[in-house]
Amino acid sequence: LLFTNAGMNQFKDVFLGLGSRPYTRAVDTQKCIRVSGKHNDLEEVGISPWHHTFFEMLGNWSFGDYFKEEAIQWHWELVTEHYKMPKERLWATVYEGGEGVPADEEAEALWYQVTDLLPGRVVRLPAKDNFWEMGASGPCGPCSEIHYFLGDDLEAQTEALFRQDGPEFVEVGNLVFIQYNRDESGALHPLPAVHVDTGSGFERLCSLLQEKDNNYDTDVFRPLIEQIAEIAGSDPDGDSTRVPMRVIADHVRTLTFAIADGALPSNDGRGYVLRRILRRAARFGRQLDQHDPFIYKVVSTLAEQVGHVFPEARAKAAHVSQVIRAEEESFGKTLDRGLEIFERLAAKGDVSGADAFQLYDTFGFPLDLTELMSRERNLSVDTDGFSEALEQQRQRARAATRNRFQALEGIDDVVAGEHSRFIGYGQLETQTTVAHSESQDGQVRLVLEETPFYAESGGQVGDRGVLSGDGFRIHIETTLKGRGGIVHVGQLGDGALPASGAGVQATVDAGLRQSSARHHTATHLLHEALRQTLGDHVDQMGSLVDPDRLRFDFSHFSAVEAGQLRQIEDIVNETIRADLEVETFEEDLTRARELGARALFGEKYDEQVRVVRIADFSLELCGGTHATHTGQIGAFELTTEGGIAAGTRRVEATGGAPASTMARQNRERLGDLGQMLNATPEEVPQAVRQLLERNRDLEKALTDARRQAATDSAGDLLEHAVDMEGMRLVAARVDVDDVSSLRSMADGLRERLGSGVAVLGGELQGKVSFIAVVTDDLIQGRSLKAGDVVKGVAQLAGGSGGGKPHMAQAGGRDAEKIDEALA
Known part of the structure; x- marks a missing residue:
């Protein structure tokens, strides 16, 4: 599961009987993302009034406590007395029965017994509407929904109209009664403990309570849409701008919450889902004539809007904006070119799998973006062909990657x-x-x-x-x-x-274990030093700890400057010299989070967790082995820093004995350099700079000499020119060191030809090269083009090429045919 897509995800273990909670009732709001798999609302976003990629699921839960009667009574009370929804507009549904499960007559009767729902307003529906299942097997049960009538004419409400499942009715909430377990054979068995999962979509509730006919006109979305309209200078309700603005508003919510929780755009897993969403939003931005990054500007408005409920959105707003802007800038470089290519492909008709893969592989177009643009033109996309091309690429990648042993499963x-x-x-x-x-x-x-x-x-x-x-x-x-x-x-x-x-x-092996422990403790010191130096947006994205070194991946969107690296290294070493105590203890997960312990994004933790505290410096959830005092690390030295993906940097370092060994090796290398340069260690940098400058001067002088020699050789070639139809022709095989010399020779020939054509060929560093030149009078008077000339010559040597009318270059495959091609 890449993202939480339903309120029950966090309680799945309870329903499966694999876990428990210290409470039997709960109320929550769950951030949910639905963009892939069975629950995928992506294509409906902006078009449907109700569907989103991100939404809040409001939940009421009973774990073996209250059941149908209380759930129905209390939900009715919530909807009618607290939300003040008119009772005459409300309907309920129950399971009609089937597949060996009787109709839910109990729930049907309770709707009339414990509420004042109008007579005839309970409708029985089949399993696809009113029977919830976690999967092919496992806990399941009937559900009961409340629906709201949106129409103006209350007298128009009938069961027949309700069964049409049209836009006149909208779901308010769903009460799931988890009372069965389906075994592997498909048979149902009563659960020893029954549960209730009541869910209501926050955004949809807002639209009903604010009397809007869609979610986008509520105060949840309207501030975002109005800011997008202001940036674009467009009407938020215009026929051509309404859908793009709604899509962008929806997508920026998904991106903000996911990135604030620690996810980052990338090329696989949840990261690729985010990249797809962001690129989809950027493409809709083009429909608003936005060619520069702009989506990131909406983040601050959203953060202020939701920060009182989700403080992480406000705390990480600057980081989220930075991530989105970097992605916009990166994709913007290829988006316009990709759109041009798509227009050319679409002009031919339906988009082939190979063409869709080219857009994906070369221009970064996710398949669903290509499908979206194709639908707008009533074209189809060969998705099977795309999948085949993608699988071929993956097979090539797998063949290039050595097999890695995986731990035993099961x-x-x-x-x-x-x-x-x-x-x-x-x-x-x-x-x-x-x-x-x-x-x-x-x-x-x-x-x-x-x-x-x-x-x-x-x-x-x-x-x-x-x-x-x-x-x-x-x-x-x-x-x-x-x-x-x-x-x-x-x-x-x-x-x-x-x-x-x-x-x-x-x-x-005690020595290796202790080295790993030192490096693991050093990663905790490094993590905190990075945050103190670069900012609170820094989160751990991955790590490697072994006896010889450590590697630490973290969220940050620019190269770490040399001065910052020195500061990070100094903070770690100062903490090592302080010889702080490293304490480990077991703690309840909730309590550990309350204490401020940092957790690794995407990691699953048990209810009891191990906490590593380094005095007042660092507090993290960690199951690894550690030193007992920071002084045991001895020394710490950063070795490399670089980017590994958009928004993710990597540092490598050593500590303890490996750091001492590296320092000694570096001193020895510096001494060797000093001897070679006849310089003291302090003088080595300046001596190297002088050596490099002198080397550059010599290389430039050599290049100039070669070019001059090539130009001088042009005079010798002219002696063998052939006059034909009033113009001079030169075709010769030459011996030069590089393409620059070949070009210089051809330029010299063109200047001295007067009126003519020259073709030169040769083998340069193992490759066949040809170059042709044509004088201006022949280009204008006889329409001769160097590109056509060189292309014809190169074909005789198994190659091709082209260029400008006055000079063009080509390559060949068969060096033995150079003379034949020039003849």
Whole structure:
């Protein structure tokens, strides 16, 4: 699941019986995004009055507490007494029954018993409308909805009109009664505990309460639309501008909330969904004649509008604006060119899969954007052909990438009993028992009942070490976390692979573990130093921690300046020298967040989490291993900084012994350079600058000499010119070092020809090159063009080319045919 798309996502474990909460009732507002998969409202946005890519789902929940009677009674009270919706406009629906499930007569009766809903206003509907299921199997149950009549004539309300499912009625809320479990065979069984999920779309409720016939005219959207209209200088309600402005207003909400929560546009996963949405909005901006970045300007208005409910939107507004602006600038460079190409392709008719893929691969057009523009012209897109071209590209990419070993999946499926209890925070060796062992592709893999080996997770690599026992010794090369357990992967050194139940001494390589721990603690110091130096928008986007180095990816939209890097490094080293205590403790997730502990975006956490506190400097959720005091890190040195994606930077660093080794190696390299340059370490930079400047002067002098020699050679070539029909022709194979020299020679020939054509050819650095020149009088008087001349010559050598009328260049494939082509 890339995004939360329904209010129940966070409570799915409760409904499945896999988890619980310390409460039985809840009320919430859930930020939801629907842009892909089963729940996909993207194409309806801006056209439909009700559909959005982002919306708030208001929820009331009962976990084994109240059920149908209270849910119906209280929701009716909310709608009629608090929202003041006229009762004469309200209808209800219940499940009509089917597939072995009886009609929900209980809910039907309750609507008349515990509310004053008008008689005849409860309608039975089939499963597609009134039976909710989480998936092909799992918890499910009938649901009951409240609908509101939008028409002017109250007497026009009939059950027949309601069943037409037309625009006259709109859903207000949905009460889901989760009372069954569907097994793998499709059979339904009553749940031991029943639940209620009541949901209402906030934006739709606003339209009803503000008496608007669509969500976009409410105070949720109108301020955004009016700002877009002001930027574009357009009418927000114009026939040609209404839909583009509504789409942009919707999309900026989705982008703002997602980016504020830590997501970033990228080329895969949720990041690509955001990139698609942003590029779709940018294209609609072109319909408003907006060719410069502008969407980012709307973020501040939205942040002020929702900041009192969602403070992260206000806190991250500057960061969100920066991200969106950078994306707009990046895509803007190719959008206009892509639109030109699309117009050319569309002029031919329906868009082929290959053409759609070209727009995607070359100009960054998501497929749905190409489909949207095609629909506007009543054209279709060959999506199957696009998918085939995309899959071919992925296969090429996979073929170019070496296979990577993945941890065992479903360990609990093959390993019975208790296993994989991790004891490695407090000890690095133990006597334990083999719970499972296997050999595959020259590697051995073992699961132990308990283990001191840390499994790769949270960016930290898995431990290495030794497993030994009666008649065997195994060198563990890495430790991986599979679904349900810890897998030790390595090579059998001596003896035979032990069977399940065998005793084993598990010993972690203490030196490597301690190095990894130092680097992991250093990443926490680095994270905080980055935030102090660059701003609170910095969030961790990924990391790698191993014994030799650390790598840290973070959100930031420009290169980190040299002075900032020095400041970051200084902050980390000052904290190391302060020898601050590193404390780890278990805490309830909610309480940890209240304390201010930072979490990694996209990471799933249990209700109980491990917190790492470094005095008053840093507080993060982390399951990795750490030093006990910052002084144990010893030293910290940044090695590289660069961008890895739009809005994401990467730094690499070393600490402890590797940092000391690197410093020593750098001193030795500097000493070697000093000896070569006859300079002290302090004088080396200036000596290198002087050397480079002198080298540039020599290269320029050499280039000039070569060009002059080539120009002088033009006189020799003219001696072999052939007169034909009043013009001079030169065709010769020449020996030059580079294309610049070839051009200089051709230029010299053109100046001295008077009236004529010259073609030169040669093999330059293993490649066949031709160049042709034509004098101005022949271009104007006889319509001769150098491009046509060189193209014809190059074809004889298996190549092609072209250029301007007075000079054109071409390449060839067969060097043996150069002389034949020039003959």
